[in-house]
Structures are given as structure tokens and as C-alpha cells.
Amino acid sequence: MSLPLTHRNEGRQGMVAAGLALAGVGVLTGRPGLLLASTVPVVLAAHARAATFPSPDLAVERAVSTTTPDREEAVEVTVTVTNEGASTAPDLRFIDGVPTALTVADGTPRHATALRPGESTSFSYAVTAERGHHTFDPLYVVAHDTSGGAARHSEVAVETELECVPPIPPAATLPLRPSAAGITGETVTPEGGAGVAFHTIREYRRGDPLNRIDWHRAARTGDLSTVEYQRERSATVVVVLDAREEGYVASDEHDRTVLERSVEAAGAVYEGRRLVGDRVGVATLSPADCWLAPGTGSGHRARVRSLLATHEALHPLPSDDPFFGVISLSRLRRRLPSDAQVVFCSPLVDDYAARTARRLDAASHPVTVVSPDPTVGTTTGQRLARVERSLRCSTLREAGIPVVDWGDETFQSTVANAVRRWSA
């Protein structure tokens, strides 16, 4: 179906039948009045039949209460349509192009009215903002003539965009795997610490910062001495999100998809590793390509935040494009720095996900899996999916790949509990 298109509404056809029936009865019973009355419905039908397709000249504006809403904030959308043509548009119907990933929270994105030349109408409704970059579709317009017999369906494009960039979530201190190169990372560093470990104590030298003077020793001996710290060598971590179609499953078909939780986990892991001084990058396994090389600093952090919120590969709804597993994985492996560890965020609902974790791990990129659990176990099939996912988790663990199975708790406490279990 391509727009604009024209359509004849056959709704008044019944009136011809009614007219003929009245005329028939009138003739058969010899009532000329009935014969006369029968012309009325026939004339109305003829009016519709003779209708020409209207082509209204409309100017459309769309205003939103904010273009950068918070997540779940209600955004008021107001559409104003002006008849710029020289004739009255007797029957205009509008359906606004709400972005696919947004839901209408209040009111309706539809409206119908008549507009005299130069006259305007406006209608508004509210949508609930979701993470991501959202573009409104054109306004769909159905214009009818006065009889309703001829309709033209068309679209009026109006550029409107919303961008919802949630903050990076609080840090989750996910420990890294011990790596062959002996790089630290297995140490669980307290949040906010700069990743430094005690090294030696030496004599005080002029210019040493006050907070590095060992005051206990000074009180005891009267000599000033300075604590030397060993800078921990920072690790390189790439957070990989499973944003294939299988990464977009949900516990219920009307729930948010599990990708939202993968994104949250990725943000929290990023923040945790950033705070201990690691270089962290982000990548996805998805139809669209997405790669942010490991880095540090506030500029990099802003890039991570914006990527997690608005990158095409992490759109709130799955893409229709095909995903090529082998190509994507080899591209990812080419890009990973040789010393990079991988934190893989995936619901693990299919074997490809588990296989990918093992392949990366085997390719000397130690992998930690963070898996938001989308299984619910209401129906038989869902119970089977839960069993199969549990098997995948335990197979990975058996292969030495830690799996953080994220259920109903917050991600931060899930990670904390998992760490406690591992170190026990």
C-alpha cells in the first residue's frame, strides 16, 4: 500500500436499495407520495457517487513538552493542523505517527474535524518516554468529501524527535577473572577507590602530599615518612551486549524486553570497572554494528552513556535486519584488544549465546557472563525454556566461566551476593 491513495466509500449504497424499495412499494400500492419520497435516499446516494476526491492543503506542526525526557516521563504531544487550501475540508481524520517503541499513556493520537480555509485545529496526547532515540512517523490524514463517498489517504511528514538518555546506573563491582598476564583485577576494590595498593614507606620528601604522610608513625617516632603506593595496572574490559533478536525476549509479551536489563547491567558494570581505573569498551552482538573502543575519562563516559541509551543497535525494539553470527563474532574478536576481558550481558535463551561466551573465553579473552533471567515458568514451554537456560548457566560455570544470574533483586545486590558466594 503506497500513499497517497484514494478510496471510494460504498456506505450510501444501501440508500439506493431503500429508495428502490420505497418506489416499488409506492408503485405497487399506488401511492405517488411514496414514489416521491423514494427520490430522497437516491439523491443522497447520487451525491456520494458523484463525489470527487478531495486534496486538502494542510500545514502540520507537532510540539512536544520536552525533547529530552527522563525515562517513564509523560511527554505531551500537541499536533496542530491548519487548512492552507482555498476550500473547506469538511471531513479530516488524523492518526499521528507515534514512534513504535513508545506507548500512548493518556488521550488518543487520533482526531477528526472539519476545517474552513485558514482555520486550525489541534489535539494532544501523552506518550511514556522510553530509553532511546525516537523519531515520529508522519501524520496519517484521511480526507473525505462532504458526502463521505470519496476519501484520500495521505501522510504529512513532520520532523519530531525525542531522545531519552538515562543516567549510567550505580556501579556494580563485578570482579574480573584472573588473567594469564598476571594483571590485577581479581582484587575487589572498594567503590570509589582509585585502584591503589600499599607498596613501601620511605623518608618524607618536600612536596609530598599531606594525605600520603604516615601520621601514626610520625606520632610514634617523630619522623615524617611517606607511604608509597603501587599503581595497579589497569585492566581492559569490553562489555558485550546480546542485542540479537534473542536478546529482546521478555517475561510477558507486553513487558519491556530483557534488553533493557542487559543495558542496565552493562552500565553498572562499566561504572564499577571505570571506578577502579579500568579501560572499558562497549560492543554488541546485533544486526547493526556497534563498537566503542576501551577508554577512560569523562568524555569516554559520556560516550558510553549516550551509546547505551541511543545506539541503533540497542533500540528498544528488535531490528528486522538479519544477524550473521559468525561474521559478527569474528569482527568482535578482531577488535578486542589482546589483553581484553569480556563481560557478556545476555539472557542466555539460546545456544548461540552460550557458545559465543565459550568461544571468546577460549580465545584468551576471559569471559564473565551477566544474565538477566527472562524465564517465568508459567506454561510448559516456559518451564522448558527455564530448564534449558539453567543448563546453559551450569555448563558455562563448569567451563570456568562465572555467570551472574540476575533475577528479581537489584543488579548491584545480585552482583554483591554472587561475589560473596564466589569468594566463600
Added chain:
Amino acid sequence: MVGVTDPVVDTRPPTGHAGIVGGVAVVGAVALVVSASALSLALLGALLLTAGTVYGSGRVVGLGALAALGGVAVGAISGVGVVFLLVATAGIVVAWDAARQSLDLAETVGREADSQRALSTHTGVAAGVTSIAAGLGYGIYLVVGDGRPVGALVLLLFGGVLLAAALR
């Protein structure tokens, strides 16, 4: 992406629409007041037209039109005057058209959207067209009158029926 599932929008017409339909239909029905049976049939039709608009049922609207126009036929047979027959038919047909339009509007924009003005404009135009048609018809009726040859009548009727049928 999505298959055919339940409609997401309530496609029953807004409550205001039934007022327009019911009002016009009752005006038409009342013109048949001299015949009790015609009046009651037409009022039943008006009720069905209104109910069909409230519940968004095209079938009930169709039944309502049938009953109300049946009332017109009964009225004609029981001797209601030509002018009143014309007024009744015009009112009922306009109400029927308004009910149809109301359902069509609601199908497109739903119950929640404001579509009152679109309906009243449409109904106004239909009422205008109907009035002109009925007035012209009545004028011709007065001029032509009785006492014309039967052959002419047959040909006129036959031609009219064919033309009306061609409208389908």
C-alpha cells in the same frame, strides 16, 4: 511484525454522536404523527438507529433504517400527506446517514477522539442536499400532478429505476 489481533482502539462512536442521530431521526418520525402505526414503527426505527450508534453496530443501524422507512411506507398506505411523507423520509435518511458516518468516523479515530464537528458538518451537508432534493421533487410533483398518460408514467418510472440501479 504484528498479526491480526484484537483491536487496540475502542471503535464505538463517542456518546455525543448518538444525540445527533437520535434527534434527527425523531424529527423524521414525528412527521408521521397522524398514523399511529407508522409513528410507532418509525420511532422504533429511530430507537434502533440511536442504539446502533451507541454500540457501534452497523447491523442495528441497518435494521433501524429498515424499520423507520417501513414506517414511512405504512404511513403512505394509511394516508399520510405527501409533504409529511417527504419530511419523514428526509429526517430518517439523514439520521441513517449520520449513524453510518458516525460508525465510519469511530472506525477511523475511535471513541476517545474528538470527532463531533466532523459529524455535524457531514450531517449538515446531508440535510441540505436532502432538503433541496425533497423541495425540487415536491415542486415537480406539483407541476406534473395527475392526469398524465400512463405510458409516460411507466417510462419515467422505468427510467428512474434504471438510473437509480446504475448508481450502485
Added chain:
Amino acid sequence: MRWRTALGVVAVLVGLAAAGGLVDVGLPALFVPLVGVVAVLIAAGAVRDSLSADDRPVLPEPERRHAASVPGDEFDTLLDSASLHGRIGGASDRDAIRDRLEQVAVDVLTRYDGDTPERARQRLAAGTWTDDPLAAAFFGEGVDPSTSVIDRVRFAATSDSAFRQQAAHAIAELDRHVAGGR
């Protein structure tokens, strides 16, 4: 359609001329009711035609939400169709489901009960891996599911089947095994 319009126009014009006394058409009065009958017949045909749906353009539905896929729903559909009585290919579908579930069951028993794969297969065949007789009967050929009379009637009368019931029990039992070992 076109010839009817033309004929109609001609009839009306001649009729008007006759009404004005310009020509004389000698048609008997008998034709008047005939025209009435024709009108009523056409009306009836029109009503019949209007009952068929017209092809209105499909309108956008911005309110419709994307329906996410739920892990396992696909299997439910598969199980439903494989369980239908007398469906062509039903038997091979059921075999495929049984094979898939057996593989899962072997994995579960080896991982959570510490069986070797051979031992797991033996326990599945003998039905000793569970206390649930329906779950046991799903993998075990010789295991008597002891279907109740009520169930037999239900299976015969509805699309529900013993296969589906046993599959559901087997999966629930595996789920319990896994939950115990989680």
C-alpha cells in the same frame, strides 16, 4: 452498467416527452406494477451485495504495542499442534519433541543428579528418575501411565492428549530437579 444508464436516460426523456403530450406511447397500465416489482427486486439484490465487506485501506495503529517473544512460547505452540488428534505429521512431530526432551532430561540428570549419560538414559527408560508416573511414562516405553477413566474420556473428547499431559509432567519434573540444584 453503462447500457442501463443509457436505457434509463432514453426512458426518462421519452417519458417526459409523453408527459408533455409530444408523443403518444401506448403502454397499458399493467406495466406500472411490473416496474414496481423490478424496483423491489433490484433493491433486494443491492441489500445482498452490501452485506459483503468492502476493501477499505488498512489504517496505522500507533497504539498497538510491540509484542515481545517470550522464551518457551514457541515450544507451547509446537506441543499444541503435535498433540492434535489425527494431524498429518503429528507422529513425527511428537518424535522430534520426545527426542529433544530426552536430550534435555539426560543433561539435567547428568548435571544435577550426577549420573553418567548411560545411567541417565537407563533411568529415563525405566521411569525410575521420578516419582511422577505421568512424567515417567513420557520417556519409558514400558511404564504404565495408569490413565484415569476421566482422562481417557477427556483425551477422546478434546484436543488434549496423553502425549501432551505426559510431556507437561516430564518438563515440570525436570524443572523441579533443576530448581533443587540451583
